[in-house]
Amino acid sequence: MSTRRRGEELEQAILHAAAEELRESGYAEMTMDRVAARAGTNKNAIYRRWPHRAALGIAAYRHLSDAVMPNPDTGTLRGDALEMLRQANQTWSSPHGTVLRDLLAAAADDPTLLDLIRERSGADTMDRAWLTMLERAVARGEAPPTAVHPRVATTPIMLLRAEYAMRGFPSVPDEVLVEIIDEVFLPLVRGRAHP
Amino acid sequence: MSTRRRGEELEQAILHAAAEELRESGYAEMTMDRVAARAGTNKNAIYRRWPHRAALGIAAYRHLSDAVMPNPDTGTLRGDALEMLRQANQTWSSPHGTVLRDLLAAAADDPTLLDLIRERSGADTMDRAWLTMLERAVARGEAPPTAVHPRVATTPIMLLRAEYAMRGFPSVPDEVLVEIIDEVFLPLVRGRAHP
DNA sequence: CTCGTAAGGTACGTCGCGTACCCTATAGGG
DNA sequence: CCCTATAGGGTACGCGACGTACCTTACGAG
Structure with missing residues (x-):
């Protein structure tokens, strides 16, 4: 037939x-x-x-996520960072994010699968976006050149991830995002000026 | 009988x-x-x-973990922080830690259970230990008083946790711990001096 | 002594993964 | 143009594990 x-x-x-x-x-x-x-x-x-x-x-x-990678340009480092963090929070708290977290949990004991997930979830692209955001801030004189560092760039996202692991899952409240930026990320960027 | x-x-x-x-x-x-x-x-x-x-x-x-809470006093903030982070890394990569991670994954969709885990895993005690460590550093004049802040205190542990979520599970290599302290934690503490 | 409550024993329903087996279509080479 | 290896279709099943149902048996309080 x-x-x-x-x-x-x-x-x-x-x-x-x-x-x-x-x-x-x-x-x-x-x-x-x-x-x-x-x-x-x-x-x-x-x-x-x-x-x-x-x-x-x-x-x-991968058939789910079209990986809308934001690239905000609000004029200030604080504005850009908050915007990216909010975007990430929204993604992670959406049904998409729930699926992603479940997959992570299911693959938690298999490094091969974890790599696959990282690849497909656009995590690396995300990290690069934070780095270029930092570079723009340096160009504006808002941050010292030494702030352009992978660990610095990934810190806010890492903190958000950990926050998800601790709480249940509605979504992380906005105050927390603001705190991550104001109490950790921005001081960290400033602190890298004076080694 | x-x-x-x-x-x-x-x-x-x-x-x-x-x-x-x-x-x-x-x-x-x-x-x-x-x-x-x-x-x-x-x-x-x-x-x-x-x-x-x-x-x-x-x-x-709770019958497993006797919660050996370290309280190192090496004389420097860097030394103390590294020691605590190493201790945490060891705990998390031990069989104990594996169990804990599996429990977290299993409870990931139930806030009630997550709270129970936090309670039993000694996470709060750990956070307090980081805070008092910061206070000692302030007393020594090694850190500004503004560095004593919950977000600052929990950042290294959060980063370690996130690191575990990304990789598989052998354990996080020591270089990463050093990087977390030197490239993030210490700059962050310094940066909080100048608001 | 009796009666409610909780423990013991056992069997079962259900679900979902992964596998086995056998049949059938189809592509690609001779 | 046929023929055979390969891969898809259909179906059934073993198995492990959770959670439940139901009855029987001990215990302790009044």
């Missing part, structure tokens, strides 16, 4: 189905049977491509 | 059995049937006390 799908075509269909399940119900509900049914195939086809559920979940995640 | 255990006595037996399972095989292997068998009872007695596996795991965790 209808031509039987193969290779690339089938693979895309499976990924699409898995992504839909992720979007609608989250990782916990993304069962292998449901994905197979939704893709109009069976678990065999899936297990031939991915060794287990977690791998499929991670592979499917 | 032998007098049947009840109430408090039985409860302790269950917690002890669960803790042993946690120590020997980790949270993933701590199955309800095994705990029941090891405690010489059955699942009924467990489910009458804790609603689900995660709750039992968290309750049992």
Whole structure:
């Protein structure tokens, strides 16, 4: 009858189905049977491509996130940083973010998978964005050149992540974001002027 | 025959059995049937006390951790901070830490349980220790009084935590700890001198 | 002594992962 | 143009583990 799908075509269909399940119900509900049914195939086809559920979940995640990478330019370092942090907070507290956190938890004991997640979640791109933001601040004379450092750039995001790990998940309140910037990030940037 | 255990006595037996399972095989292997068998009872007695596996795991965790809280006094802020961070890294990379991380992952969607974990994991005590360490540095004239701030005190630990979330689990290499102190914590403390 | 409460024993429903087996279409080479 | 290796389809199942149901048995308080 209808031509039987193969290779690339089938693979895309499976990924699409898995992504839909992720979007609608989250990782916990993304069962292998449901994905197979939704893709109009069976678990065999899936297990031939991915060794287990977690791998499929991670592979499917990229179909969700179009990774809207913000690049705010408010004129001040404080404004830019707050804006980026707020954006990150919004992403992490959205359904997307919930899925991402669940995937992280599921892959927590497998470094291979963790790398895959980092790759697909756009974390590296995010880190670069913070660095260029710092460079702009240096150009404006708002920050010392020594402030352009990976650890400095990633600190606010790291703190936000840790905040998520501690609390439950509604989302981190804005006061906390402001505090991260005003009490940690900006003092840190200033402090790097005088070694 | 032998007098049947009840109430408090039985409860302790269950917690002890669960803790042993946690120590020997980790949270993933701590199955309800095994705990029941090891405690010489059955699942009924467990489910009458804790609603689900995660709750039992968290309750049992306190039997593991004797919470060795370090209070180093090396004479310098840098020395103290590094020591505390190293201690934390060691704890988190030990079997204990693995259990704790697994519990965190399991409770990640239940704020009630997260609070319980924070309580039992000695996180608050740890935070206080960092604060008093900062106060000592202020007394020595090594840090400005404005550096004594909760966000400042918790930053290194938060960064370490986030580091764990990103990588797999062997343990965080010492260079990273040094970098957290030298490139973030100390500059931050300095930077808080000049608002 | 009796009666409610809690423990013991056991079996079961359910769910979801991962696997096994066998059949069927299809692509690609001879 | 056929034929065979390969991959997809269908289905069933083993298994582990959670959580529940139901009955029986000890214990302690009145």
